[in-house]
Structures are given as structure tokens and as C-alpha cells.
Amino acid sequence: MTDTLTITKAQKSKIDQVDFSNLAFGSIFTDHMFVCEYKDGSWQTPEIKPYGPLEMDPASKVFHYGQAVFEGMKAYKDDNGDIFMFRPEENFNRINKSSERLAMPAFDKDYFFDGLNTLLNLDKDWIKPGEGNSLYIRPFVIATENGVLASPSTEYKFVIICAPAQSYYSGKVRVLFADHYSRSADGGVGFAKAAGNYAAQFYPTELAKEKGYNQVVWTDASTHEYLEEAGTMNVFFRVNDTLITAPTSDRILDGITRKSLIELARSQGINVEVRPVKVSEIVEAAENGSLKEMFGAGTAAVISVISGFTHKDKQFDLPDLDDAYAPKLKKQLTELQANRAEDPFGWRYEVPAIEV
Structure with a gap:
């Protein structure tokens, strides 16, 4: 812990008021927060x-x-009470990359990790062991300078808040392929985790939900010919025995779960292709039966299975497979994250125990 980190403890914990068996994602927060x-x-x-x-x-x-x-x-807690995070340096690098795109200052690495480690030690009782349990961590940066001149702020606030979590999505989801609205465009901020990216998704997603779909699979803004992301997640397609996902770009988020699944799948001999994915290719694969699986991948959901999709009013259902990749990969990744399996990749980060 840095000598400059100051700590003011909550007088009384509110943890006894929380039903950990019935958590709505991201609605209950721990006793403390980090602010800089x-x-x-x-x-x-x-x-x-x-x-x-x-x-x-x-x-x-x-x-x-x-x-x-x-x-x-x-953050995850194993049966011994030890706390782990999954590839946190990737998150640190990405928030600074996002900040740079929005003309915001980079954050200090020592401050980030010392603050996060201390915060997790303070609120360690909120991290429950067991399958599906975790503590969702939300670092964010906002511009705080006063004034309405259209220019970058000179003052900011970096905050980390935490929320106990269970599985984000329950069950399978049905999706609509976008053919009008776009999530991002060339030269834009699609690769950044900018708040405005998500606000812009809400309206077309609500339109899709009114039609009975859970999410939208976004296509490229120029032609709507290429599939890019599923809702707030990266998306994978299994055609025969090959997993396919779009490459990252200035339109597509460099998802940490995405890149981990690619490496995990390849380590098991699964053929993975990272390339542009045409709408017409996936529609044709659904029609001829070679499309076996679709799933979204992200931090909150880990893997969210897609049971079917609609494109231009034509609906397609995906089969239920005994040898599906999605549940197998999800189980392997979550067990690695929670220290219930070996970590040959060196992805797991053990949070040091700190007296606070």
C-alpha cells in the first residue's frame, strides 16, 4: 500500500442487510469506495x-x-478465503487507452493497484466463495471541471465501486441482427469503454426488446454486412467445429474475456478464426445446418448462449448440442478465475492480504 493512500472506514457495515442469494446485478454496493x-x-x-x-x-x-x-x-474468493482477480492489468491498460481517446489523463498504476488491493481487503466479506459468486468491480473516470465551454476538462475524478454479483444473464437469449442502427463507426470511439457508447445502444436495444429479443447483434455502420458485437459483449459463432469472431478495430472493444476464450479454445485444439464475419455467411450456415452455436462473451456474463437470431424478419433457431463449446469453455474459464483449476496462462492475480 502506498504511504499516500488515506483510509476512512465505514462506522457500520450494511452487509447484514443484503440477501446474497437474491442479488440484482449492479444494484447493491459494498461499504467503501476508492476516490482520487x-x-x-x-x-x-x-x-x-x-x-x-x-x-x-x-x-x-x-x-x-x-x-x-x-x-x-x-474479484473471486476461493474456499481458503484467498481473493483473486482475472487479468487486472488488462483492465488498467484499457481504461487508460479509453481515457486517451477522450482526451482524459492516464491514471497512475501504483495508485490503481494499491487502491484496488486495499479496497478488496476492506470489503473482503462481500466476496462470497462458491460457483457463480463474485464481486463486480467498476472503476470509472469522469470530468469534473465546472464550465460549459466545449473543451476537455482540466479536472477529473477516478472512482472504484464494487457490487456483489451472481450470474449476469440467466438462460439463453434471442437476438436481432442490426440492419439500421449502429453501435460505432470507423474513426470513432467504439474500441473505448466510453459511457456514451452504451447510452447510444439503449434506444435500438429497447426497440428490439419490444419485438421479443434480448439483445442486438451490431453490424458495421457502413454496409451492415458484417457482424461485430452482441449487445455489450463480443460475439462468437461456431460453424461446424470452427469458432469465428470478428477482429478488434476502432469499432470493436478489445474484450478481455474474448481474448482469453480465443487462447483457451486454441489450447484445447479448437480451430479459432479471427476475421470479418459476414451476415450472409452466418445466415447461410444457419440455413444449411452448419451453424452450431452463437454466444456472447464479456466480464459480467462470461459467456451468454444465444439460442436463435432474426435477420430481416427471418428467424433461425440454433440446435441444442451435447458437445457444445460454450458451456465447456465457460466452466473452464470460471474455474480458472476462481482458483478451482490450474492456470497455465498466468492470468490469475492473487490479491495480497493487507491489514487495514
Whole structure:
């Protein structure tokens, strides 16, 4: 822990008020949060304090020009009470990459990891062991300078909050292939975890839900001929015995679960192709029976199985397979994350025990 990190503990925990067997994702938060201010050209003394409201001026630039980025991470507790995270340095690098795209300052690595390790030790009782249980971690950065001049802020707030979690999606989902709205465009901010990316998805996703679908599979903005992401997740297609997923670009998020699944699948001899995926190719594969599986991949859901899709009013159902890749890969990845299996890749990060 850095000497400059200040800690103010909550007077009383609210953990006894929480039903951990009935958690709505991202609605209950732990006792503490990490906060660090950026002003006068540098990050100030970071602090951990009781979770609570932030006081913001109505003219804060985040409200007017949308300078806001975030990450999604998870912590797990094994049966010995040890705490682990999954590839957290990837999240640290990505939030700084997102910040750079929105003209926001990079965050300090020592502050990030010291603050996160200390926060997880303070709120370790909120991390429950057992299959499906985790602590969802949400780091985010917002512009806090007052003023409505259209220019980058000179002041920011970096915050980390945590929420106990179970499985994000339950059951299979049906999706609609987008042919009008777009998630992102060439030269834009699609690769960044910028808050505005998600706000722009809400309206077309609500339209899809009104038609009975759970999510939208986004296509490229120029032609709508190529499949790119599924809702807020990367997307995989299994054609015969080959897994296919789109390459990352300035339109597609470099998902940590995505890149891990690619490496995990290849390590088991599964053929994985990372290349542009045409809508027409997947429709044809569904028609001739060679499309075996579709699934989304992301931190919250890990893997979310897609049971069928619709394109231009034509519906396609996917088969139920005894040898499906999705459940096997999900089980292997989650067991690795939670220290219930070997980690030949070196992805698992053990949170050091800290007296706080």
C-alpha cells in the first residue's frame, strides 16, 4: 500500500442487510469506495472512504460533453478465503487507452493497484466463495471541471465501486441482427469503454426488446454486412467445429474475456478464426445446418448462449448440442478465475492480504 493512500472506514457495515442469494446485478454496493482527484495537472492523494454520494457542480463537464470512461472487473474468493482477480492489468491498460481517446489523463498504476488491493481487503466479506459468486468491480473516470465551454476538462475524478454479483444473464437469449442502427463507426470511439457508447445502444436495444429479443447483434455502420458485437459483449459463432469472431478495430472493444476464450479454445485444439464475419455467411450456415452455436462473451456474463437470431424478419433457431463449446469453455474459464483449476496462462492475480 502506498504511504499516500488515506483510509476512512465505514462506522457500520450494511452487509447484514443484503440477501446474497437474491442479488440484482449492479444494484447493491459494498461499504467503501476508492476516490482520487485530478487537478493542477496531476493526480492528488487517493483515498478510500465509506460508499456514498458524490457532490457535483451542475456545470461539471461530464454532464455536458460526456467525458466518462469505465471498466468492468471481478474479484473471486476461493474456499481458503484467498481473493483473486482475472487479468487486472488488462483492465488498467484499457481504461487508460479509453481515457486517451477522450482526451482524459492516464491514471497512475501504483495508485490503481494499491487502491484496488486495499479496497478488496476492506470489503473482503462481500466476496462470497462458491460457483457463480463474485464481486463486480467498476472503476470509472469522469470530468469534473465546472464550465460549459466545449473543451476537455482540466479536472477529473477516478472512482472504484464494487457490487456483489451472481450470474449476469440467466438462460439463453434471442437476438436481432442490426440492419439500421449502429453501435460505432470507423474513426470513432467504439474500441473505448466510453459511457456514451452504451447510452447510444439503449434506444435500438429497447426497440428490439419490444419485438421479443434480448439483445442486438451490431453490424458495421457502413454496409451492415458484417457482424461485430452482441449487445455489450463480443460475439462468437461456431460453424461446424470452427469458432469465428470478428477482429478488434476502432469499432470493436478489445474484450478481455474474448481474448482469453480465443487462447483457451486454441489450447484445447479448437480451430479459432479471427476475421470479418459476414451476415450472409452466418445466415447461410444457419440455413444449411452448419451453424452450431452463437454466444456472447464479456466480464459480467462470461459467456451468454444465444439460442436463435432474426435477420430481416427471418428467424433461425440454433440446435441444442451435447458437445457444445460454450458451456465447456465457460466452466473452464470460471474455474480458472476462481482458483478451482490450474492456470497455465498466468492470468490469475492473487490479491495480497493487507491489514487495514
